[in-house]
Amino acid sequence: MLTGVAGQISLGNAAFMGVGACVAGVFGAQLHWPFLAVIASAAVISGIVGAVAGTPALRLRGLYLIIATLALQYIIVWGIQSIQSSTVGVAGWILPVASVGSWSITSPITWYLVLLVFAAAVTMIHVNIGRTRIGRAWSAIREKDIAAEILGVPVGRYKINAFVLTSALIGMQGALLAYFVGVVSYDMFTLSIAITYVAMIIIGGLGSYVGAIYGAIFVTGLPYVLPSVFGSLPSAIAVHLQNQVFNIEGVVYGLLIIVFLVFEPKGIAELTRRARRYFVLWPFSRERLAEEVE
């Protein structure tokens, strides 16, 4: 959302997930706070860290901001690492089963439903915020920050706002992840995770909510699809490929990023839009008609 809406690029997402998860570790596993309180405090604390981390964005744009968030990624992960080693050690925090009141979330299906609720809530926030004063200010900053400033939009404040909100959401997500996986350790939050998120957005379609969802499904689904594809190949080749699954996944995934960026920057969202339009217009596939329909 940060990238799509406010035009601010961040590669520090994994780090903020780490912050959220770390909060979950400290509050949930060590202080035994209840699940919902932990999730909420993860969001709040990540938001605060986001506000601090967002300050470089006041002076930096474009490439320099990318580098700054990259540096933040390393610094935050290092911070989590030192908190972890001074409290629980190498193994990381082991989280209790998430429970609300007497109802505890254990089976994958309940987890799925809970996450679905959170995802829906976050998507609602995304969609609706775009229509508010804040959302419009963010769009203005993305298009041309100097112009936005001249029009009276306090650019600095809104940039920080965007950082706080995104970090809070990502932190919350991190805490959820922590409960879902059950273990938190600093080495879970690498730069490649951050790139995975950016890749989801790109493959799905930049700045589009539907796109982000498509992208997430696609990228997380890939590790499950590949082995079954190999299964259908002749066994001699399949055995050889099985050993390389991880690497092949990397190749496919990197190539997807490249291919989408080069040929279809608007991602899957655009592909489906086009496919839909194709069917709507079916016997007549002329662009002129397409414009009339839209």
Add this chain to the structure above:
Amino acid sequence: VTFSIFVSSLVLAGVYLLVSLGWIIVYRATKVLNFAVGEYILLGAVVYGTMYDAWHVPAPLALLLSALVTAFIAALTYDTVMRPLSGRPVFSQVIVTFGVGIVMTSVIAMIWGNQDTALVPAVKNKVFHLPDGAILTSLDLVIMALAVGVFLALLAYLRWSRSGRQMRAAAELPLLASQSGININRVFRQAWAISGFALGIAGVGYAYLTLVSPSLSDLGLVGIVPALIGGLDSVKGAIVGSIAIAAIESYAGIYLGSGLGSVAPYFVILIVLIIRPYGLFGVREVRRV
């Protein structure tokens, strides 16, 4: 002791110098940051490892060949990926280099596997003792000499050769440069190739200091720090930046613990970015509405 730490950090500075050149040359010419830098470094190291250790190619030739391989892959990257993306938002161009990096890491892991290997020393290991207990090995000296040599050669090339001048012109204003008959695609491809060449050599040097292992690619990201300190578009600034960062990293590693040592460059970069985003010697970015 402080002096000896500084002396031993100089070797690292030499490697950083080459890596930051890898960033700077591409940035100067095409205004793109190439985040696949680390993978080029790794490629240089593994290709060298195979040639020298397995095929027994003489070291200087193996070095040259592996640098040329990296240069070729870099030029290929430009033609296949970066060129179609020219004119697109910076963000896409940056992310696509991450994509290239992921593909390269995986392909390298497929071919060479994931294990760490130590290189057989290519020079006789003689130790030189300096005052204050500082030591330099002959290997250190060779790496430093190589770094400085490649650096000076590139500086001269950019300054005096015909294509070096063209590269500067194209960096200034691509449209005008192409109007005056400069083939900017050729110039940009050349910039990528030169960057790849420097990175390949950096990879070999760093592999000698540590091991040939997939983690070599981490050096790429750290290498942007010296480049930024000097200013992303300043070749000369890279010298100051590399020496400073190598020294800071070594001192922080010794006095503040090794964990902080490796994070120290990132703290420095944040501070630099906030105070002087264009670096010590870079050109201040002027914005128009």
